[in-house]
Amino acid sequence: MTSYVEGSPVKALIVEDSAVETMILSAMLRKFHCEITKAKNGKEAVQMFLEGKKFDIIFCDKEMPVMSGPEAIEKIRALGEIHVKIVGVSVGDNAEEEFMRVGADEFLPKPMELDVVGAIIQEIIKKKKNNDTV
Amino acid sequence: MEYANLRRQAASLKRSLFDQGYLDEQFCQVEDLQDEASPNFAEEVVSLFFKDSARLVSNIEQAMEKYPGDFNRWDAHMQQLKGSCFSIGASKMNNECTLFRNSCGEENAEGCRRSFQKVKREHAILRQKLESYFQLLRQAGPARTATRSGGK
Numbered sequence: 001m002t003s004y005v006e007g008s009p010v011k012a013l014i015v016e017d018s019a020v021e022t023m024i025l026s027a028m029l030r031k032f033h034c035e036i037t038k039a040k041n042g043k044e045a046v047q048m049f050l051e052g053k054k055f056d057i058i059f060c061d062k063e064m065p066v067m068s069g070p071e072a073i074e075k076i077r078a079l080g081e082i083h084v085k086i087v088g089v090s091v092g093d094n095a096e097e098e099f100m101r102v103g104a105d106e107f108l109p110k111p112m113e114l115d116v117v118g119a120i121i122q123e124i125i126k127k128k129k130n131n132d133t134v
Numbered sequence: 135m136e137y138a139n140l141r142r143q144a145a146s147l148k149r150s151l152f153d154q155g156y157l158d159e160q161f162c163q164v165e166d167l168q169d170e171a172s173p174n175f176a177e178e179v180v181s182l183f184f185k186d187s188a189r190l191v192s193n194i195e196q197a198m199e200k201y202p203g204d205f206n207r208w209d210a211h212m213q214q215l216k217g218s219c220f221s222i223g224a225s226k227m228n229n230e231c232t233l234f235r236n237s238c239g240e241e242n243a244e245g246c247r248r249s250f251q252k253v254k255r256e257h258a259i260l261r262q263k264l265e266s267y268f269q270l271l272r273q274a275g276p277a278r279t280a281t282r283s284g285g286k
Contacts, residue, residue, distance in 0.1 A: 020183045021218065110221065111220055113163065
């Protein structure tokens with residue numbers, strides 16, 4: 001199921017206030033050899049971008065203390081971060097619409113499935129490989 | 135073999151947890167994340183879940199006491215607990231969390247109180263059952279691969 005491509009690992013940022021959900025998603029991403037960074041709320045995530053950190057993908061929860069996922073995504077895109085793939089994640093109603101409105105690329109309902117996460121990561125690996133060979 | 139017997143007991147307990155609706159397919163997804171690098175991943179996640187959920191239950195209890203009628207606050211706390219339940223496949227707990235949230239939506243304080251008692255009860259039951267399950271697995275030890283028969 002997993003595939004490994006030589007070169008830099010996919011840099012994933014998990015923005016999630018639930019320790020349990022973070023642990024599960026981290027385990028999924030480790031299966032695909034991702035380099036994982038965690039933020040407990042939207043504000044921490046935005047701060048990382050302000051500090052110049054770069055990521056290939058963000059998995060972002062919706063409801064979080066301090067700053068929500070959609071608010072953080074809006075700010076991250078406003079910083080000019082248009083290339084990072086942003087996946088909104090939630091169990092809530094109308095979450096998909098809200099995420100897409102603020103600039104998310106994709107929405108995944110919770111609970112996430114390994115196959116689905118894997119397909120997204122493989123897509124990024126392929127894109128990185130194509131960029132590397134250009 | 136004692137190992138095989140313990141494994142059978144663990145499998146039987148797990149099956150009953152599914153049959154009785156305590157767990158759903160998501161629990162299998164969590165167990166499937168176990169590998170050689172993280173052989174006890176499922177137990178670690180469940181342990182974290184119960185530590186976290188105990189805190190969340192306490193938060194809800196305090197919110198209901200300190201902020202009577204503040205259904206938005208109660209709901210926000212319960213949403214966090216529900217999310218965790220969902221992630222590990224704690225189906226019965228998840229259902230009770232939903233009923234609590236429905237009562238919040240209806241501003242039905244008595245409904246919330248009843249549902250909350252059920253959430254706490256299901257939490258305690260699930261904790262006990264999963265502790266038994268993982269204890270059986272620990273006693274059984276790591277899964278042994280089949281070996282060819284032959285003289286030794």
